[in-house]
Amino acid sequence: MRRPRQSWAGLWNISFGFFGIQVGFALQNANMSRIFQSLGTSLDDLPALWVAAPLTGLLVQPVIGHLSDRTWLGRLGRRRPYFLAGAVLAAIALLLMPESPGLLMAALLLWLLDASLNVSMEPFRAFVGDMLDKDQHAAGYAVQTAFIGAGAVFGSIFPWLLEQAGVSNMVSGGGIPDTVRYAFWFGGAALFLAVLWTVLTTREYSPAEMARFDGDAAADAEDQARVTQALARRPLGGSLAWIAAGALVIAGVALLGLEKELYLLGALLVAYGVASIVAIRRARGGQAADMLGHIVGDFGGMPVLMKRLAVAQFFSWSALFIMWINTTPIVAGAFYDAPDARSPLYQAAANWVDVLFATYNGIAAVAALTLLPLLARRIGQARTHIVGLLCGAAGFASFFVVRDPHWLLASEIGIGIAWASILAMPYAILASSLPQRKLGIYMGLFNVFVVVPQLLVATVMGSITKHLFPHAPIWTLAFAAAALLIAAVAMTRVERARLA
Template structure:
């Protein structure tokens, strides 16, 4: 049997919750560096404070994907309870964030906010696969990307709009401006209402219905059997590699955040060692063995797209951390977070972020489908990533803030494709019974580069250009170019089977 074809409003309802989730992400991405600096942190310490965001995603997304695949809450469904729980916690975090008076509290709220947004976001990717026929996956992810862009426009532009309406954009040292406070409180309401809309207007297919639509379930124990046959040598090598990184931090004097990178590498080795041991002893019915087994048994096309995601999101995370200090210092002439010029630069960054997200929303609906139809999804994604690389590189030469709008058009085209094309290529290749866990594992390759940037970029900045953050945009341009070149490994034959 084939799933019923969804009309426009069905596609709308399935993805409308992402509009609210992205408002939350936009407020986080556009304002957290400003909040941290207002509370006294230095430029080279920003990546360390941002570590909480990707670290929580690394832990939360595979767990939510695993459990949402294996649970059924009756009329409440399998994915929608996670949407709602995450939205409630994220709204609470947005309400509390502006009350931060010390860095520890702000970092704690960032951790809670990002974890909550990930609880809601991760199942939405699988939700499209659950609810739509394969021939509607591209349309479903395009609509989702449009809502992501629209939500980011609203979240990014709101502080600037409040400033234009007369709300104070300045605050004494150690305090958060009113424009940021009111934006976070507005975002909490918008996020909750949007997610609630999807929860109330959609009805999920039961496991029995999905079995009728998808045919026989995937062999969920295949990856466990493969795990049980693996040698423990590779896991031990991961542990050794992590320990080596930790030792090198002490020897070379790298920033202390790099300790976390070494610890995570070693932790993956320990988790793999335990999971292999459990599988080999016959105790395979546990979360760890399933997640490690599924991770090591990813489909081949997923592995190739994972490398593309790694480079793409490295560039994006550099942009989110450093655009505010770059624009404030080089286009508005101030590196002082307490100055009016810095505040003007911060607000302009919010506008620029709104522009690239607006471009992404339009590109997802108008440009990408036509390009994909004519040139194929692989070539389309490669071209869009090249546009993003050019956008980042232009920051090195532009000093008129208005001309940065041209830069953001390139970034917006890349952003649209990053949010839609890899998922459109991948979704139809995944078994329905593992849609959640594989989408969660795929999103690890969004999180890992963020952790790498957060742990390593501060050391690079401090060592080579402590007062010249503009060079971070050169890094962003180079790694986005690497993402485009990585698409050469994704063959058109894989695309043709979708």
């Protein structure tokens, strides 16, 4: 039995909430470095303050994915309770962020904001797969990407628009200007209302309907047994290897004097090793796999195509996080000659970064509905993603050629095409290849390969920048361009897996 085909109005309603979620992410991405520097932090300390965001996503998304696969709250449904709860908390964080009295409060609110956005975002990825049949997955994720781009344009450019309308962009003696303050307040309202629109205008399919669509009402019980048996057969050597790797990272930080944030990476490796030992021992003791068992078991048992796609995702998001952390200091220092966050020129550069971010997101929204579907029909989804990644690498490389900051708008065209492809193609490929009943947990686990590169960038890249080019952060974009090239090469293996 097939799912009913959705009209364009249905596709709109399913994905409109992502417009609001992306408003929140765009305000965070374009302005948090600015807020941290305005509150007195140095360029060297920015990556450490950003660590909270990816770490939160790493912990939240697999858990929310597992829970949303198994939730049914009657009229409120399966995924929508998580949309709504996350939107409320994210809106509160956006309202409070501009009033932060110091760095500690701003960092805590960034943690709350990112956790809340992840609570809303992860089920939205699975929601498209729930509501659409396979022949509409590409269209569904394209519409979702278009709303992501539109929301990011709104969130990125709003401080600049406020300045053009006469709102003050400076604070005497330093601090957070009114342009950022008002943008965060309006952004919180937009986030909540957009998510509420999707909650009120969609009806999720019940568990019985989903079982009829997927053709196997006993699949959940069979999957439970499969995961438990696979865990029971798994040797403990792999778990011990994770623990040993984490211990080596921790020892390396202590002995070599590396960035302290790398302790987090070591701790995560150790924690996963311990969690897998617990899950394996429970399975061997005859206990059915619980949430921990499913997360550990499904992570280790990912399909081959998903593993290969994860490599491309890892390098793609490494490049993106380099851009989000460093674009404001890059533009301010290299194009405005204003590295001091207290100077008017720095604030002007920061507002121009808002325009640049709005540009690449606008390009992404247009490309998602026009260029990407056209290419996907002609050359396939995997090859389309390769083209998009190469466009992004060219966009990053062009920062070394351009001298006038206004010409950076051209650079954002390639970056925008890459962003559209990163948001649409991997998820369309996954949604058509994974079992629908486990789409939430698999999408949550796939997010590991979005989050881990961000943790590495926020720690390792900080050390690289500090030691190799402390006063020229533009060189971080060379790493971003190289990462996208590696991701494009990795996608060739995904193409071979799909053809196999």
